[in-house]
Amino acid sequence: MTRDQLLAARTAAWTDDERAALAAVVTALRPSPRHLADVLDWLDDIAARDAVRPAAVLADPGLRAALTSAGSAPDRLKRWKERLRRLRYPRLAAREAEFAAAVRALDLGRAVTVAPPAALEGGTVTVTIRAGSAAELDAILDRLDARRRTGVLAKLFGLLD
Numbered sequence: 001m002t003r004d005q006l007l008a009a010r011t012a013a014w015t016d017d018e019r020a021a022l023a024a025v026v027t028a029l030r031p032s033p034r035h036l037a038d039v040l041d042w043l044d045d046i047a048a049r050d051a052v053r054p055a056a057v058l059a060d061p062g063l064r065a066a067l068t069s070a071g072s073a074p075d076r077l078k079r080w081k082e083r084l085r086r087l088r089y090p091r092l093a094a095r096e097a098e099f100a101a102a103v104r105a106l107d108l109g110r111a112v113t114v115a116p117p118a119a120l121e122g123g124t125v126t127v128t129i130r131a132g133s134a135a136e137l138d139a140i141l142d143r144l145d146a147r148r149r150t151g152v153l154a155k156l157f158g159l160l161d
Helices: 003-010 016-029 033-050 054-058 061-068 073-088 090-106 134-150 152-158
Strands: 112-115 126-129
Touching (some): 003 016, 003 033, 016 054, 016 073, 033 054, 073 090, 090 112, 090 152, 126 134, 134 152
């Protein structure tokens, strides 16, 4: 199914203004049919959950900011879809923000990256350490161990339960 056919089929019950708002998004961001199907699914889900019309979702300030931001169409589409995902999954987005805040609170420095599992599911945190010497690695491990002993590190895992 082409993008135009998909749009016509999925937006038949939309108002002209709603279709125009979506057309502006499609023109600016040029999503593939697969991305467009995701967008339409999420718009429908959000509108149904919040008992609003799709135009109200499309009018979200964060979506509008991503649409008009600088960058290439693929970069803007990525930011726009991320904002739409956050609207679709607000509790998950809040937990992701909590996790990010907990990682910042660890204050492990730039040499350590702490990544959550995808969609905060699975309970496995990935810790990446970049060290240029044995002494640097020792210092990083000492900081990490200090965070473990004080319980700050355990907070990350608590957010995954």
